[in-house]
Amino acid sequence: MAVDTAPAPALVDERAPARHLRAGIVYAVLGLLVILAAVALLGDRTTTVAFDKTLTDASWDAPTRTVVLILGVIATAAGAWMIAGLPQRWYKIAGAAAVAAVVLALLFWAYSQEGTVFRAESILAGALFLSMPYIFGALSGVVCERSGVINIGIEGQFLMGAFTGVLVANITGNIYAGLAGAMIAGSLSTMLLALLATRFQVNQVVVGVILNLLALGFTSFMYDQLKKADGLNDAFSVPVISWGPLADIPVIGPVLFQQKLFVYVGLVMVAVVWFLLYRTRWGLRTRAVGEHPAAADSMGVNVNRLRYWNVVAAGLLAGFGGAWFTLGNSLAFNKNMTAGLGFVALAVMIVGRWNPLGVLAGALIFGFTTQIARDLSAAGSSVPGEFLQMLPYAVTLVVVAGLIGRAKAPAADGVPYNPGDK
Amino acid sequence: MSDSTATTEAPAEPPAPDTEGSEPKPNFMRLFGGYLTEANSVMVTIYSLLLAFLIGAILLIVSDEFTRSTFSYFFSRPQDAWYASRDLVVESYTSLFEGAILNFNTLEAYRAGDAEFGNLLRPLSETLTYATPLIFTGLAVGLAFRAGLFNIGAQGQLIFGMMGALIVGFSLDLPIWLHLPLAIIAGAVAGGALGAVPGVLKATTGAHEVISSIMLNNIAALFLVWALGTAFLHSETKSDLVSKPVDDSATLPTLLSSLNPSLRVNLALIIGFAVAALVWWLLSKSTFGFRIRAVGFNEHAAATAGMRIGSTYTTTMTAAGALAGLGGAALALGVSSGGITTNTALDYGFSGITVALLGRANPGGIVASALLFGALKAGALSAQPDVPVDISTLLQATIVLFIAAPALVKAILHLRTPRGGLVTLEAKGW
Amino acid sequence: ACGDAPSDSNGGDNADASFTACMVTDSGGIDDKSFNESAWAGMEAAKAENDDIEVTYKESSNTDDYDPNLQSSVDDGCNFIVGVGGLMAANVTTAAQANTGVGFAIVDGTPSDAEGAPVETENVFSIQFDTAQSAFLAGYVAASQTQTGTVATWGGMQIPPVTIFMDGFAAGIEQHNTDKGTDVKLLGWDAAAQTGTFLNSFEDAAAGKSTSDTFISQGADILFPVAGPAGIGALTAAEEAGDAVNAIWVDTDGFESTDYGSKLITSAEKGLSNAVRDAVLAAYDGEAGNGTYVGTLENEGVSIAPFHDFDAAVSDETKAELEALTAAIIDGSLVVESPASPAAS
Amino acid sequence: MRLELKGLTKKFGSFTADDDIDLVVEPGQIHAVLGENGAGKSTLMNMLYGILQPTSGAILIDGEPVSFSGPGDAIAAGLGMVHQHFKLVGPFSVADNVQLGREHTQGMGVLSAKAARKAVRDVSEQYGLHLDPDAVCEDLPVGVQQRVEIVKALSGPKTELLILDEPTAVLTPAEITELLQIMRNLAAAGTSILFISHKLKEVQAVADTITVIRRGKVVAELEPTASESEMASAMVGRAVSLRVDKTDAEPGEPRLEVKDLTVVSDAGVKVLDGLELTVHSGEIVGLAGVEGNGQTELARSILGLLKPDSGHISIDGRDVHGRGVARRIADGLGYIPEDRGRDGLVAEFSVAENIVLNQYRDAPYAKGGVVDAGAVHKRAVDSIAEFDIRTQSPDESASSLSGGNQQKVIIAREFSRSRRFLVAAQPTRGVDVGASQFIHSRLVAERDTGTGVLLISSELDEIYALADRIAVIYNGRIVGEVDPDTPREVIGRLMVGADLAAAEPPPAAEAETADVEASSDTEASTDEDANGGDR
Ligand SMILES: Nc1ncnc2c1ncn2[C@@H]1O[C@H](COP(=O)(O)OP(=O)(O)OP(=O)(O)O)[C@@H](O)[C@H]1O
Ligand SMILES: Nc1ncnc2c1ncn2[C@@H]1O[C@H](COP(=O)(O)OP(=O)(O)OP(=O)(O)O)[C@@H](O)[C@H]1O
Numbered sequence A: 001m002a003v004d005t006a007p008a009p010a011l012v013d014e015r016a017p018a019r020h021l022r023a024g025i026v027y028a029v030l031g032l033l034v035i036l037a038a039v040a041l042l043g044d045r046t047t048t049v050a051f052d053k054t055l056t057d058a059s060w061d062a063p064t065r066t067v068v069l070i071l072g073v074i075a076t077a078a079g080a081w082m083i084a085g086l087p088q089r090w091y092k093i094a095g096a097a098a099v100a101a102v103v104l105a106l107l108f109w110a111y112s113q114e115g116t117v118f119r120a121e122s123i124l125a126g127a128l129f130l131s132m133p134y135i136f137g138a139l140s141g142v143v144c145e146r147s148g149v150i151n152i153g154i155e156g157q158f159l160m161g162a163f164t165g166v167l168v169a170n171i172t173g174n175i176y177a178g179l180a181g182a183m184i185a186g187s188l189s190t191m192l193l194a195l196l197a198t199r200f201q202v203n204q205v206v207v208g209v210i211l212n213l214l215a216l217g218f219t220s221f222m223y224d225q226l227k228k229a230d231g232l233n234d235a236f237s238v239p240v241i242s243w244g245p246l247a248d249i250p251v252i253g254p255v256l257f258q259q260k261l262f263v264y265v266g267l268v269m270v271a272v273v274w275f276l277l278y279r280t281r282w283g284l285r286t287r288a289v290g291e292h293p294a295a296a297d298s299m300g301v302n303v304n305r306l307r308y309w310n311v312v313a314a315g316l317l318a319g320f321g322g323a324w325f326t327l328g329n330s331l332a333f334n335k336n337m338t339a340g341l342g343f344v345a346l347a348v349m350i351v352g353r354w355n356p357l358g359v360l361a362g363a364l365i366f367g368f369t370t371q372i373a374r375d376l377s378a379a380g381s382s383v384p385g386e387f388l389q390m391l392p393y394a395v396t397l398v399v400v401a402g403l404i405g406r407a408k409a410p411a412a413d414g415v416p417y418n419p420g421d422k
Numbered sequence B: 001m002s003d004s005t006a007t008t009e010a011p012a013e014p015p016a017p018d019t020e021g022s023e024p025k026p027n028f029m030r031l032f033g034g035y036l037t038e039a040n041s042v043m044v045t046i047y048s049l050l051l052a053f054l055i056g057a058i059l060l061i062v063s064d065e066f067t068r069s070t071f072s073y074f075f076s077r078p079q080d081a082w083y084a085s086r087d088l089v090v091e092s093y094t095s096l097f098e099g100a101i102l103n104f105n106t107l108e109a110y111r112a113g114d115a116e117f118g119n120l121l122r123p124l125s126e127t128l129t130y131a132t133p134l135i136f137t138g139l140a141v142g143l144a145f146r147a148g149l150f151n152i153g154a155q156g157q158l159i160f161g162m163m164g165a166l167i168v169g170f171s172l173d174l175p176i177w178l179h180l181p182l183a184i185i186a187g188a189v190a191g192g193a194l195g196a197v198p199g200v201l202k203a204t205t206g207a208h209e210v211i212s213s214i215m216l217n218n219i220a221a222l223f224l225v226w227a228l229g230t231a232f233l234h235s236e237t238k239s240d241l242v243s244k245p246v247d248d249s250a251t252l253p254t255l256l257s258s259l260n261p262s263l264r265v266n267l268a269l270i271i272g273f274a275v276a277a278l279v280w281w282l283l284s285k286s287t288f289g290f291r292i293r294a295v296g297f298n299e300h301a302a303a304t305a306g307m308r309i310g311s312t313y314t315t316t317m318t319a320a321g322a323l324a325g326l327g328g329a330a331l332a333l334g335v336s337s338g339g340i341t342t343n344t345a346l347d348y349g350f351s352g353i354t355v356a357l358l359g360r361a362n363p364g365g366i367v368a369s370a371l372l373f374g375a376l377k378a379g380a381l382s383a384q385p386d387v388p389v390d391i392s393t394l395l396q397a398t399i400v401l402f403i404a405a406p407a408l409v410k411a412i413l414h415l416r417t418p419r420g421g422l423v424t425l426e427a428k429g430w
Numbered sequence C: 001a002c003g004d005a006p007s008d009s010n011g012g013d014n015a016d017a018s019f020t021a022c023m024v025t026d027s028g029g030i031d032d033k034s035f036n037e038s039a040w041a042g043m044e045a046a047k048a049e050n051d052d053i054e055v056t057y058k059e060s061s062n063t064d065d066y067d068p069n070l071q072s073s074v075d076d077g078c079n080f081i082v083g084v085g086g087l088m089a090a091n092v093t094t095a096a097q098a099n100t101g102v103g104f105a106i107v108d109g110t111p112s113d114a115e116g117a118p119v120e121t122e123n124v125f126s127i128q129f130d131t132a133q134s135a136f137l138a139g140y141v142a143a144s145q146t147q148t149g150t151v152a153t154w155g156g157m158q159i160p161p162v163t164i165f166m167d168g169f170a171a172g173i174e175q176h177n178t179d180k181g182t183d184v185k186l187l188g189w190d191a192a193a194q195t196g197t198f199l200n201s202f203e204d205a206a207a208g209k210s211t212s213d214t215f216i217s218q219g220a221d222i223l224f225p226v227a228g229p230a231g232i233g234a235l236t237a238a239e240e241a242g243d244a245v246n247a248i249w250v251d252t253d254g255f256e257s258t259d260y261g262s263k264l265i266t267s268a269e270k271g272l273s274n275a276v277r278d279a280v281l282a283a284y285d286g287e288a289g290n291g292t293y294v295g296t297l298e299n300e301g302v303s304i305a306p307f308h309d310f311d312a313a314v315s316d317e318t319k320a321e322l323e324a325l326t327a328a329i330i331d332g333s334l335v336v337e338s339p340a341s342p343a344a345s
Numbered sequence D: 001m002r003l004e005l006k007g008l009t010k011k012f013g014s015f016t017a018d019d020d021i022d023l024v025v026e027p028g029q030i031h032a033v034l035g036e037n038g039a040g041k042s043t044l045m046n047m048l049y050g051i052l053q054p055t056s057g058a059i060l061i062d063g064e065p066v067s068f069s070g071p072g073d074a075i076a077a078g079l080g081m082v083h084q085h086f087k088l089v090g091p092f093s094v095a096d097n098v099q100l101g102r103e104h105t106q107g108m109g110v111l112s113a114k115a116a117r118k119a120v121r122d123v124s125e126q127y128g129l130h131l132d133p134d135a136v137c138e139d140l141p142v143g144v145q146q147r148v149e150i151v152k153a154l155s156g157p158k159t160e161l162l163i164l165d166e167p168t169a170v171l172t173p174a175e176i177t178e179l180l181q182i183m184r185n186l187a188a189a190g191t192s193i194l195f196i197s198h199k200l201k202e203v204q205a206v207a208d209t210i211t212v213i214r215r216g217k218v219v220a221e222l223e224p225t226a227s228e229s230e231m232a233s234a235m236v237g238r239a240v241s242l243r244v245d246k247t248d249a250e251p252g253e254p255r256l257e258v259k260d261l262t263v264v265s266d267a268g269v270k271v272l273d274g275l276e277l278t279v280h281s282g283e284i285v286g287l288a289g290v291e292g293n294g295q296t297e298l299a300r301s302i303l304g305l306l307k308p309d310s311g312h313i314s315i316d317g318r319d320v321h322g323r324g325v326a327r328r329i330a331d332g333l334g335y336i337p338e339d340r341g342r343d344g345l346v347a348e349f350s351v352a353e354n355i356v357l358n359q360y361r362d363a364p365y366a367k368g369g370v371v372d373a374g375a376v377h378k379r380a381v382d383s384i385a386e387f388d389i390r391t392q393s394p395d396e397s398a399s400s401l402s403g404g405n406q407q408k409v410i411i412a413r414e415f416s417r418s419r420r421f422l423v424a425a426q427p428t429r430g431v432d433v434g435a436s437q438f439i440h441s442r443l444v445a446e447r448d449t450g451t452g453v454l455l456i457s458s459e460l461d462e463i464y465a466l467a468d469r470i471a472v473i474y475n476g477r478i479v480g481e482v483d484p485d486t487p488r489e490v491i492g493r494l495m496v497g498a499d500l501a502a503a504e505p506p507p508a509a510e511a512e513t514a515d516v517e518a519s520s521d522t523e524a525s526t527d528e529d530a531n532g533g534d535r
């Protein structure tokens, strides 16, 4: 065994695989379209970027056409570089640059309309806050699916969390007790998934769909019951946490250091889940169980027990995310108030390729585009509101098709494990 | 997510002639009793329904203020609690039954000659009416399942189908034999067009069909809101957000309205049955179905055998979209022919997922579970407010839960494992 | 529903009552914090007033449920059936024509056929509201109270019962700008173009809140959400934004019906409950027939709620102007126009 | 450690995989277990290791009865196991795979990557098993993966009994030699070893005692001095011929021409690097090489599943560029995939459906887009008879067939239509003696009808038994084309990258390799490599 039979990797830097070529053409054409449109359609407009929270008077007027042209050139160049053939390791970066340039160009264009101002701080702070439910829901999904259990019931866990959060907060008069209640409710509802998936080996997608239905029926029913009693469904709000002088830093301050608890917990959880998954014994075993349960089993890991508790723990995250809808927004519970965002969280999980950092990116894309759409609509954009509301979905579609490509789920995701199976 | 066929959990036991021969001659009662205590698929379904109704009964009792109050003095007068509960449960389930299948009051009236025969059929007609779109969306999800695709986008496809059928339905001036088929086809085409998108994206870029179809659902719903506001679609006579009505020549004829005008069930039901039969034929008899099933079970082996995976994804998703689109056409040209609104589609597409899974992705099973869902919906609608709508939702969820989890039913009731093994929904990943 | 139980509290068919009034809701349940809930409150009020009236309801999940719900209400022996929502007009009309022995009412609509053409009936009572009038006053108040010179409105969905409020609100601001030479800007609704900001949801309060936050960041200091329960999002946004931002509620007096009374300058009320109650009581007396009721400032069917906590903030001058405007509207010298007004439909 | 099995029995439903097995492993003993595919060897080991629970019987360690509820208990008791079917988590690094279940932490459950890396290095240095701890397992060639498995088994805290279930199936001859030496060293140090292999020469070389299992029962205890044919007949229960009769080839016109074929993997590695190869009609060209050197990519490129980045492939004189898989199959390309479970069969389909899997659209099986079930059934009945496929009916699902019979289904699919060129990748992997004999003679018969055959096999025995010409692939290139009478060690050296000149036979063959590998050139393989598994 002295001879290492591993073929020496012959890295090829000189040639571009075919898919690079295709992507390159798409980006180059997009870039050219931006340039053409800018030349043909953009008149003498300016785009105003303002800092409304810290530097109330500061604003920056940029000549729209010039900026858009530059961005168009960047996108075209990135595309051309891909066509010409670029080293493998630059491929992702060039692609991201091209997409970012096109998106920024559109943004500059959109905000060049009369009367619209890009209020950097409000928009970014709002976007970060809006991405929170996706982060929690998708992280819950990541923990479940990394362990090999498909969790399509995030919507239901959101509802349970949203409902119970308010209820417990009202009963105890303490918002933190409410948050804990939300987490436990989320966890209780995933416990059913955990049990059915590990012990009874039921099709996990079916269980997820059923959980959503159960949660909807249960919370709606309980909501009607609670309405009869007074003071069980009053709004509670989590305080905004301001980090003293840090909060006064322009742009960064209002965006990062003057947010509600949810934002901090969300960002911390991304880091924590990432660390747990990739740097701890639990994470190693969890990923092994989701990827190749028989391998984990053969090394003495109790697959179904780990899956069970992971799914139960994931429910805590989704439940907390559910509390965002009520406690996070200072709202009382209302029937079906999660409005399908649990499914979006599911998509964010896949966009993020089952990785907490990817989830953060996906959630931010969603939060940002949602915020932009609302801001433009409020500013009286000439684009019909419905199309603006489509923005996050359309952007996700483009990002998924253009950048993310094939996302590979953990190999054993959704496959029940029977010890003794080969 | 590639498989949802019935599989046997334990290896099939080969015939064991020596034991069989020595057994005493089986008497019918023994066999029947054995059948009843065995977790075979018929009994599991029956027990699932019974268990679900039991849980539903508990929910009903808990939710009813008055009945609940009788429990507060349970120990002094337990009979109160018992009678109140019994009456509540019996009445609630009776009214669900009456709304879905047969109304006893009407039956009495009919016997007495006060009601026509048509009145008697109304609950059934409602059940079938609500089942109709579910047959289509269930097939849309089920067909994709067979190709290993999770079509979570039937909702959007149904919405597009609705719009396609509607536009042809009101904008053309044609004789009924041409107009109606064209409008129906337009629904299928529009739904198919939307369904094709996740298929094409998956085939070309590998984009996960679950993401793209969730996104398209939202886009389609918003698109409908916008479209309904445009002058082209918006009703000329009503200011509400409602579309123009389709022409009479594009309206699906009702089947039984000659008996009674309130019998709404229309031709779409028959089309649904026919399409289900067609899908069954396609899957089990055609080369296309052969390919779909092969790709769904094992895309690697299929590719090695020369089947084109990408184009199978694309065509299957297009076909699935077309099926959901037909569901949309059934709505737009049928019960909603007076004009569609933003929530005409309800959650027919999402329910289609449950219907398909419950029907084990087999056309026959899908039709059966669509009928069950239709009955639940019709019953729930007519039983309110005595049975709160949310209780009906819970009841539905519990029924599906038990049917989907035979192992659970078996464990709760301590049933025996049947000979061929437990029939269960095979769970597979994305 | 309770057999020999010694109580009739669970709302079923009361054996003692000789008159049953039934309500068929629009999509959204009877607890939608909006039309349906107000209408149901009216039904219950009628029952409270008259022991001999029993009330019940059927919820519709969409327009397809109207017919079966109306039909089963008829089958259940209802004496008077109230359909909520203009979309149900044709269905109610058809049902009324088929069941001449039963009384009907339609809220926010008039008897019409499937194509929307008016139909003469004997047994459909029509209940409508010119809420543009109350919203007009609300807009005038808003224009008088804004500090930033910018106010905002947004809707749940672009449908007449919503846009009529927004039209009236816009007209009220316009009136203030013309009369007082101010330059108050309205965000979220362009009455001329009939375009504006809509959530496309009546439930998503979180979206309502973030939309409101956006308006606040664009300088709006008075919010006028027309979106049922989703509108609560505007109130929480105002609460979080501090003293500078306030709101105006719709449909009911928000000071009473929401938890955010201290943030509400006033409300553009629509007297739906009273109108429904009166219709049921009239029907009991056999007097409903095919009458029509249009709620206006004149008959107090629509109104502007008291200022409550803001009573001191609103100047006497403004109060006097409001009274003058009310009088002008009542005597017809001032017409608040909206494409969605009952007269227009 | 002294291990004793008493009456160990395992039933799957009514099927008895292991029936009343008695077996004793003395401390420091290397105990080989032989048996046909499906004889119950792995099942037995899995019971020992706690993966399966015995239906009845007892396991005694040092005289004490033990009961393992899972592999964790077995590991704690001092057992280590190399599994026949790799138990490696693909996306994990080598270090992570090795430490799974007994992680190196720096407290609070936080992993210590350094300690894990060091542990791998230590063990691999101690035993001379070279491994990069940071390499990702799924990217490694199977031979290296096997090494990871061995290091895993040796890394237990106190491994006293090592179970090796076909550890040599995918190793190169040199690697096998080293592994056997390691086993001897371990045994000398007191470790007991249970060793399963189909390669009888290895068993002869290393075992202290041999137990033969047939149909779940112990049928013989042999001494390592027993001859190969003694062992084979004990396994099969009858005398077996280990030879394939074949005449000299009569090569005709080129049927496959591969020119300058280059394939770059997603990771940017050239897996095929300007490969050139020609196969003529009427000859079998054996492609020898250690797995993972581009064989898979070559086969997939020929079939059209993989788009080469450059180069040309001609089949039957026509450049197939732009022709899809279906077209190539229709034009007469036959293909026996190496991974039967993944690429060969749709397990849920019936035997009949699998037999027509790549012809389902052609007459007579389909007309106008409608499958003619009658024709399919008839074809299946015929094939089942002709190829002796043991199945209860053509409608039984392929998954319920044993591995050998599954392979016969694929053979039946490929061999009963007219064909110009055939790619046979690992055609007898996981197939028992009788069936592989059958497949070999069919391949030769196929050649004799004029078909060109490319035989890809990691089994040199198989190559020697069948090939008329041998091409050796290494690192995506053909590094040598030699005659079938070339000595094994030359090919062995070519397989690990030596060039042809350097690989030429030295005057005297090395003694050590010879003791394992000296063998007659035309003897059929008895070493069924069952890496592909039974299902
Ligand atoms: N997972 C399984 N479930 C049910 N039956 C199985 C399973 N695996 C194998 N069998 C059955 O067990 C029997 C023995 O299979 P085995 O693999 O031992 O066959 P074999 O004797 O090795 O045949 P061959 O010579 O073809 O390899 C077969 O009849 C097969 O159908
Ligand atoms: N989980 C299972 N369910 C049913 N049958 C099984 C199962 N596992 C193994 N078998 C059957 O038990 C028999 C023995 O299998 P085993 O894997 O022990 O064979 P083996 O001797 O290791 O063969 P090989 O040489 O191919 O590795 C086979 O017929 C196999 O099909």
Ligand SMILES: [Mg+2]
Pocket: D037, D038, D402, D403, D404, D430, D432, D534
């Ligand atoms: Mg076998």
Ligand SMILES: [Mg+2]
Pocket: D041, D042, D043, D084, D165, D530
């Ligand atoms: Mg084995």
